[in-house]
Amino acid sequence: MSSSAEPDQAAQLQDLIHQLTDAAKACDYSPGSKGYISRTNVAAIAKDIVRLVMAPSDMSMHHSVNMLEIVCLRTLMGLGVLEKIPVDGSISLAELSKVTGVQDSLLERQLRLLVGTKFLEQTPYDEYAHTKFSRAYIQVPGPGNFFQFMNDECLSTLVHLHSYVKERAAQDGKPVQEPDDPLRNPYTHRHGMDGHPVWEIMAQFPDRLRAFQLGFMSQEDSVPIIGFYDFSALYDPEHDGDRATLVDVGGGQGQSILQILTAFPTLRPDRMVLQDLPEPIAQGKDSKLLPEGVTAMVHDFWTPQPVKGAKAYFLRRVMHDYSDENCVKILSHLRAAMSPDSKVLIADMVMPKRVHEADLPAAAMDNCVMVMGGKERTADGFNKVLEDAGLKMVKIWHSREGGATGNIVEAMLPAATS
Secondary structure, rough: OHHHHHHHHHHHHHHHHHHHHHHHOOOOOOHHHHHHHHHHHHHHOOOOHHHHHHOOHHHHHHHHHHHHHHHHHHHHHHHOOOOHOOOOEEEOOHHHHHHHHHOHHHHHHHHHHHHOOOOOOEOOOOOOOEHHHHHHOOOOOOOHHHHHHHHHHHHHHHHOOOHHHHHHHHOOOOOOOOOOOOOOOOHHOOOOOOOOHHHHOOOOHHHHHHHHHHHHOOOOHOOOOOOOOOHHHHOOOOOOOOOOOEEEEEOOHHHHHHHHHHHHHOOOOOHEEEEHHHHHHHHHHHOOOOOOOOOEEEEEOOOOOOOOOEEEEEEEOHHHHHHHHHHHHHHHHHHHHOOOEEEEEEEEEEEOOOOOOOHHHHHHHHHHHHHHHOOEEEEEHHHHHHHHOOOOEEEEEEEEOOOOOOOEEEEEEHHHOO
């Protein structure tokens, strides 16, 4: 059996090596979606090579290493170790133990795995130094904040998902199904606070809430909104009068409005409205993030929309936090406020039917938002939610064709599209 399989495997390996060589020659290292697609193409082929040469029995240890790398990294971050490694240069184990107050043996055992996975470097003199990855993790805001959020809020909750969904199915007398209740889900269950919103629970842990906020600041480009949708077309100076051009519903501190106004200077700030709960609105005002003239309005999107007839109602990273039923409720309030030519613009991930290397972050985020009863949606999923809310999808605008991240789903009232 092995004698006939090995030549075929060798041929596959050679073919993949050729593919990798060609992809490496064409690799684009520039920032942005074009560079991302190019780099992930190289990574996908490299991973195909690794999987080809691995035996099936190797996979369990491969998964185990991945799991324990996360444990070691979170431990060192929690003990403040990464910050004590010089940004440039290296440090001995004894000195690192001294400056962190952590036993050298414990440090060595945690560092060992991270050196093996190339997250950290061990010099020829057995000192420890940063790599480009670990150095990025000590930046604030930065990927380390996002990793902390994903570990502390998502992984720590979902690690027992199999038990949770079985227990809940037994309690409800239903088949095992996805969590879809914002007040009763794996996150509320983990904290013993069913019946309370996730954000209310997270607010009780300021350090974790700060990691969440900083983490998503560092991932601002993961759901881009600039470069593929013409926001300037929303404003018609001859006919709009004092009509609101765009209402950013659940818009946090105003990051999206700032991006839009910066990229489209013909838009008027005094025609832009930011809506959110009191705390983020206050934070946005304190941070001076909002351009002068933008209206900052306290509003709960579970209640009727007070701004009537806006040209566009914009929701970024809102829909994925909620089930289909709850998204319909949010959209129904917008539909009731819309004029015949109003638009709903949903900036969110759109999941492909088949996930490729470039789409893995979106697939991971889909499981992450499951902790609060949310979900990332396919185009069909968005279409269903919009139809159930009395709206009609007009188009999905993509920042890169076929990618899960960087999309704007445009919808209008059915009569406006006929």
